[in-house]
Amino acid sequence: MALGFFNTYSRALEEFSPRDPPNVSIYTCGPTVYSNAHIGNFRAYIFEDLLQRHLETRGFKVHRVMNITDVDDKTIRGAREAKISLTDFTEPFKRRFFEDLETLRIKPANEYPGATEPRYLARMIEMIAELIKSDLAYQAEDKSVYFRINKFPNYGKLAHLNLEELRPTGRVRSDEYEKENIGDFALWKAWDEADGEVAWDSPWGRGRPGWHIECSAMATTLLGDQLDIHCGGVDNIFPHHEAEIAQSEGVTGKKFVRYWMHCAHLLVDNQKMSKSLGNFYTLRDVIAKGYSGREVRYALLRVHYRAPLNFTFEGMEESRQALARINKWLERLRETSGSASPEEQRAPVPNNDFQQALDDDLNISGALGVLFESIRETNRAMDANELGPAAAKAWLQWWDGINQVLALDAAETLALPPEIEALAEARRLARLAKNWQKSDELRKDLNARGWEVRDTKDGQKITRRVGPEP
RNA sequence: GGCGGGGUAGCCAAGUGGUAAGGUCGCGGUCUGCAAAACCGCUAUUCGCGGGUUCGAUUCCCGCCCCCGCCUCCA
Secondary structure (H helix, E strand, C coil), X not given: CCCEEEECXXXXXXXXXXXXXXXXXXXXXXXXCCCCCEHHHHHHHHHHXXXXXXXXXCCCEEEEEECEECCCHHHHHHHHHHCCCHHHHHHHHHHHHHHHHHHCCCCCCCECCECCCHHHHHHHHHHHHHHHXXXXXXXXXXXXXXXXXXXXXXXXXXXXXXXXXXXXXXXXXXXXXXXXXXXXXXXXXXXXXXXXXXXXXXXXXXXXXXXXXXXXXXXXXXXXXXXXXXXEEHHHHHHHXXXXXXXXXXXXXXXXXXXXXXXXXXXXXXXXXXXXXXXXXXXXXXXXXXXXXXXXXXXXXXXXXXXXXXXXXXXXXXXXXXXXXXXXXXXXXHHHHHCCCXXXXXXXXXXXXXXXHHHECCCHHHHHHHHHHHHHHHHHHHHCCCCCHHHHHHHHHHHHHXXXXXXXXXXXXXXXXXXXXXXXXXXXXXXXXXXXXXXXXXXXXXXXXXXXXXXXXXEEEEEECCCCCC
């Protein structure tokens, strides 16, 4: 079928067509910068990266916005505990978040609006005023402003929840009895002592914005009243995205989002990550165990976004080996493409199957299946000496195309360090003299130093052993 | 209790109304002085369980079981 995605709103696979082709607007919920982001967060961001990259290979021009939540209960508490200003507290986490995105080869969004930026605060206040005017919001006795969900008939449609059957979970703050309805959510939170210095003026008194209004304001400011795609983790469906719809449509009167896409959770050892279970990992934790950003990217990318992904270090090893296979294949293709063999006898056979698999709701497993089948096929042809330079070049071009989406190209081969070069030369001489014992010792030595030795008909080849890139 | 997602080989994971992609691991082989890499072969008579529809179901329908998540500020 043509390009299609599973829309959370309709619970169905829908053919994709943006409002204003070839332009596509995407809004993705970004991090709250109160700590380093964990690998579960990055699973979502990698899914969004895959989405963007695939849309781009299909000729769309993507405009993507990712917000940064730099004010909420957790950031305020963190700043207070550290006895520094809110900005001083969030800034390092923000910086590290961007570093992590780069480590994972995630394409930068076009904009990263922050909730505390004046232009968005102004827009939030404007929207809240609008909602009050149309009776969709009210100021309660505690001075906070709440959205009146009973006045918005579509509230609950995205999550398919029956509001009468909501079960209180104890996470409802006890002081929220001021609300007309338990489901009403805060648009503007009146200042209280725990907020310390953190407050902005508004027509309803000093306070700070609620979490949900932040996204509605930034999304409509930067992308207009109607978005093509809005993504996030499944846990954002309710209440966050439900609230976004209510607020945005309450103000604009237009359908807010055409395609809602949500990715399933990451599990670690089959359980939700939690610090008490000791299975909580930030990206930095995994990198510190010796894995590269590329390896983590592959591990988080290889499972379909709507299926739960179980993260294990066994899975990291698998990823490492699979990538090593790709590396060696590419290396071999490059050598073949550069060789001076006679002209091609056979037309190259690259195909679009990879992209077609992704057209089907980003079926990455199917797409990777195409890649690995092609790898085996071409390796077989190279073994049989049936694949010449022109075909090798064609396959490398094919790889460039799919790598626009995967972003899994290997680092350039490095020059050997002098001591490795010396060992390699010693081994070459030993082999020339058929001194196998010495040759094997030197190979062992090279292995121990992190280098792999392969003897081919063109002499020995020394490469980095699989593992983190230097 | 309500609403979702998932249950396919040791592990990870596609898929179709007609008889199971791919990755990884393991074993055997080709190649090699030996290896490594690559390639070849083997590894699910079977797709959570029980019914039903059908010439035929893992795929459609019904019932059930298990895992995970959401149910008011977690991606």
